[in-house]
Amino acid sequence: MRLILFGPPGAGKGTQAKILEESLKIPQLSTGDMFRNAIKNQTPLGIKVKSILDSGKLVSDDVVVEMVQETISKDEFKKGYILDGFPRTVAQAEAFDKLLA
Template sequence: MRIIIFGPPGAGKGTQAKLISDEYNIPHLSTGEIFRSAIKNETPLGKEVKSILDTGDLVPDEKVVGLVEEELKKEKYEDGYVLDGFPRTVPQAKAFDKILKEKNKSLDAFLQLQVPEEELIDRILSRGEGRSDDTPEKIKNRLNVYWEETQPVLNYYQEQDVVRKVEGVGSIEEIFRRIKKALED
């Protein structure tokens, strides 16, 4: 099963992706986790990404696509995965389609977590990750970047008829039950 979990910052993608990974025994690939690890370890990629993220902007498409493509070559992804934080732009989505086509695979589901903006801001401020961009102003910028640059990805996948909308408000368990139902439908 190949799944994309999609939604704005603070929607709960990482939390739900881990549950999906456990439930369906598929690996969870989070571009954010890869970037955070690189930043923490002060790798060249980490230093470059940190300066981009500190402004609240998105990492360039080529860099993200290359990273994901390289990661997906690993054997553990052969039988499926849940992608979290990728694709974030239409060019990334098109590049991902090309990766799938080359492997003769297809996307099974695009799960869109729907959460009101006020809830997103509250969640991000309360999660206490201590990210340099977790201030109300930078969060609003990240959400604006999301709506402008990332929302078109939803439209792109709606044309492929793989989008499953999931209400992302409630307990973690309630949201996960909705996700399982969406995947079974």
């Protein structure tokens, strides 16, 4: 099962995602958590993201989608996942659609 929760900041996406995660027994993912984990583990993509953030720039849609792809390709997400706040842009949605096709 794949779920995507949309909404503005403060709408309760994270709260609902945690409830769904517990009841459905599938992991919740947010791009912020993905970035923090990749940076902490010093993955090649994490190093790239850290460099972008340290320079004060926004992470591009391509890099965000690449991070999501890298994450959901892991075995622990084969049974499903809950995406919290992704995709945020039309470009991300279109790229994610192609990724899943």
